Amino acid sequence: MTTAPAQAGWRFRQPSVIPGFGLTLGFSLAYLTLIILIPLSGLLWRSAALGWPEFWAIATDRRTINALRISFGTAFVAAAVNVVFGTLVAWVLVRYRFPGRRIVDAMVDLPFALPTAVAGIALTTLYAPNGWIGKLLMPLGIKVAYTPLGIVIALIFIGLPFVVRTVQPIMEEIDKEVEEAAATLGANRFQIITRILFPGLAPAIVTGFALAFARGVGEYGSVIFIAGNLPYKSEIAPLLIVIRLEEYNYPAATAIAAIMLALSFIMLLVVNLAQSWSRKRYG
């Protein structure tokens, strides 16, 4: 609250009482290079082995485009759903005290811990046309398993903790007095939520959305069981990469991967820029 506005310009080194700036920065860079930078540049280098026309041919292949559209589309829808319900879950956990609250709180993390294949198999069993939930939806003409809808459901499951865990701490920090101030000024419950609480939470919600979305785009394990994997219909991009690998078609696999990488990077960059803009403004 009392932080001064950020100083203009960059400074290479922040004065600090803790020594070891050179060591820690050096280690961080070496570590990130080994873990992230080298594998990713290897990927780009491999796909660069393709000529531009071949790369373009793979990128504009209808199967590739559909797979990318399904991956990004379902991840987007799932992240959007998680934003709404994840925020709601965080609200319930932060604002109310009820028996079993700690258990519910711990349950939120289960999708982090559970092997994704287990989640995929469990969801498929439930939502298959003869499963508990699938049986109920079938007469309504809603088919979940083996359709993009199934992918969305798997990604909602996987992405929920990302939203809850980013929004929850910010929500806990909300000053009760700010709400009371709004109430004394005549704002009703709805106005307090939309005009006071939500703008305060928006940066955290955007971060949660970005994380859930990024996780959803890359998710493989849980999706392949429920998706049915029909080319052009419910085949996700990571699966297409695996298929190309099994065909020993490495250039095609790396080309699709490079496209995914570029799209994800652009999206996360935009989200981050939006974040830092709002942080600079509201402190």
Place this chain on the structure above:
Amino acid sequence: MEVRVANVRKEFDRFPALHDVSLDIKSGELIALLGPSGSGKTTLLRLIAGLERPTRGKIFFGDEDASHKSIQERNVGFVFQHYALFRHMTVADNIGFGLKVRHGPSRPPAQEIRRRASELLDLVQLSGLEKRYPAQLSGGQRQRVALARAMAIEPKVLLLDEPFGALDAQVRRELRRWLREIHDATGHTTVFVTHDQEEALELADRVVVMSQGRIEQVGTADDIYDTPNSPFVYGFIGESSSLPVKVENGEIWLADRPIGIAAPNEPSGDATLYFRPHDVELLDGCSGCIAGTVAASRRVAGTRRVELEIGGERQRVEIELPVDHPAAQKSRVAFRPGRWKLFPAA
């Protein structure tokens, strides 16, 4: 707007925070609720605002019973100790918020809201800061914005909860004077909570001294300081010294000796004598006085504070002497309190 608190009791989880409190606040008055932490002063303020509901009793705004009105309907301006500004809004948007959330014809047009916001900014001497965000203001400036925001809705009552508590001493003194000026200019009925007696005595028309969920005394600064009506008020407001004494035949006795003060109207029996350390008369000889050996002596600003041990019980009392008074050098000092008060021993 007059505010009347009638026999209000408030419990939190069965624990009483206020016992049967009644208070009349006149229209246009500036009133301070003063007390130590846990005395219930903030609870009383929040009850008036509607941020809490009384367990029993009623609160009237004018002749209207406001006890069951919601916070929104009460139309009070509330200023919090830690400002509680909306940090994602500019200063102007903060001030205009109360008008913007109104519905229908009572909501002024956007241009009118802007005009009122900058008018209020002039009043709180922050002209030109409309476009700033709260994070870009100092503590004192934030509290001024908070006050402007509270006044924007033309409240019936202005309530301030330790408004200067988070500010440093100099800003505090400055804002104190400034609040008085604003109050005199706008004439809002104003109630503020403080634990700083200097603030309360200097600023308020009347001071309400509270302790342990009860009102101990209500009065002007003079009433409270010169004629405290309970040992608590005597001890809490200003400096005080006390001695256990006995009243017999209209005379005050300390152990086995009269101290030379007649108390014809006091009932006989054990009592506690209260007096102000600076309000004593020093004596040379001692036939009817309080005498003691000097145990400690400190220089406090323009005076010298001397601690005396008195009698066989070695009761300690403090008195104040002029810095260059010879008595400060002596090992024994005799004095008699000027203005004093007796309270029956508990």
